Amino acid sequence: MIPLSHYLIVSAILFSIGTAGVFLRKNLITILLSIEIMLNAVNLTFVAFGRFRGDVDGQIITFFVMTVAAAEAAVGLAIVIALFRHRESLNPDAFRALKW
Amino acid sequence: MSETIIFYLLSGLAIGASALVIGQRNPMYSVMLLIASFGALAALYIQLDAPFVAVAQIIIYAGAIMVLFLFVVMLLNAPQEDAAEWDQLHPLRQRGVARFGAILAALLVVQLAWALFEIAEYEAPVGGQADAAAVSSVRELGRVLFERHAFAFEATSILILVAMVGAVVLARKEGPLS
Numbered sequence: 001m002i003p004l005s006h007y008l009i010v011s012a013i014l015f016s017i018g019t020a021g022v023f024l025r026k027n028l029i030t031i032l033l034s035i036e037i038m039l040n041a042v043n044l045t046f047v048a049f050g051r052f053r054g055d056v057d058g059q060i061i062t063f064f065v066m067t068v069a070a071a072e073a074a075v076g077l078a079i080v081i082a083l084f085r086h087r088e089s090l091n092p093d094a095f096r097a098l099k100w
Numbered sequence: 101m102s103e104t105i106i107f108y109l110l111s112g113l114a115i116g117a118s119a120l121v122i123g124q125r126n127p128m129y130s131v132m133l134l135i136a137s138f139g140a141l142a143a144l145y146i147q148l149d150a151p152f153v154a155v156a157q158i159i160i161y162a163g164a165i166m167v168l169f170l171f172v173v174m175l176l177n178a179p180q181e182d183a184a185e186w187d188q189l190h191p192l193r194q195r196g197v198a199r200f201g202a203i204l205a206a207l208l209v210v211q212l213a214w215a216l217f218e219i220a221e222y223e224a225p226v227g228g229q230a231d232a233a234a235v236s237s238v239r240e241l242g243r244v245l246f247e248r249h250a251f252a253f254e255a256t257s258i259l260i261l262v263a264m265v266g267a268v269v270l271a272r273k274e275g276p277l278s
Contacts, residue, residue: 001103001225001226001227002103002104002107002147002225002226003223003224003225003226004224004225004226005216005217005219005223005224006107006111007144007148007226008216009213009216010111010114010115010144012209012212012213012216013115014114014115014118015212016205016208016209016212017115017118017119017121017122018118019205019208020122020205021121021122023201023205024122025122027127029127029130029169029172029173029176030121030122030124030127030130032169033121033127033130033131033134033169034121034122036134036161036165037118037121037134037137040137040138040141040161043141043153043157044141044144044145047145047148047150047153048148048226050150050235051148051149051150051226051227051235052224052226052227054231054234054235055234055235055244056234056235056237056240056241056244057244059150059152059153059235059241060241060244060245060249062150062153062156063153063156063245064252064256066156066157066160066161067256067259067260068259069161069165070160070164070165070260070263071259071260071262071263072263073165073168073169074168074263074264074266074267075263075266075267075270077168077169077172077267077271078266078267078268078270078271079270080172080176081172081175081176081270081271082270082271084176090176
């Protein structure tokens with residue numbers, strides 16, 4: 001039987017990869033993909049803890065996380081399309097009208 | 101024993117594909133690799149006796165959200181990251197600041213690993229306290245979802261409606277409303 005901690009370690013590594021992607025990449029679409037990786041890492045933690053405790057609440061929270069991810073993807077990609085129409089670029093550094 | 105081998109194979113696949121998502125310069129390949137990572141995660145959910153979550157993962161994530169990403173990647177037609185000259189001039193792109201950020205990221209990994217190794221139930225098996233039938237039943241899942249979490253479920257539908265309206269408003273062509 002696989003220990004609970006191994007699932008948590010996999011989830012922590014996935015979350016770190018997602019965090020690194022948000023900070024390192026300079027492409028808005030890749031940044032959104034990294035956020036999806038982070039949400040999935042959290043989902044894995046929820047399901048593993050739910051299995052450990054023996055109730056279905058972990059799986060139910062996973063459905064809500066999936067719904068939030070779908071809403072986030074729809075709104076985020078709409079913003080990306082609107083930004084690309086203005087600047088012809090996906091580089092977050094190109095959108096500096098509100099920065100210094 | 102085979103269970104353990106499958107677990108390490110699947111988690112290696114998920115981690116490797118996710119790392120390659122970050123490493124790719126072409127967003128098209130990133131989306132494809134992320135679908136592979138989600139498939140491996142769905143298999144991990146099956147191993148955790150959560151078949152309904154696994155199916156939802158495939159249908160919603162790999163089927164709907166990733167297709168949305170693919171549509172946008174193809175629609176924008178800007179596959180490569182453009183490295184313009186403002187990148188080097190940006191205050192956050194200086195060498196010392198980047199090194200400091202790398203140290204912080206490494207510290208985050210060390211801290212997470214330390215917290216995991218310090219927990220008391222480190223070697224407790226994931227299915228130790230309950231039998232698989234209690235968590236894998238879709239009937240039980242639906243009962244709990246619509247009895248105990250009915251309000252959250254309805255709030256979710258409003259969230260989806262707001263997101264739909266917001267996406268349409270944000271992505272429409274600018275100009276006078278016709």
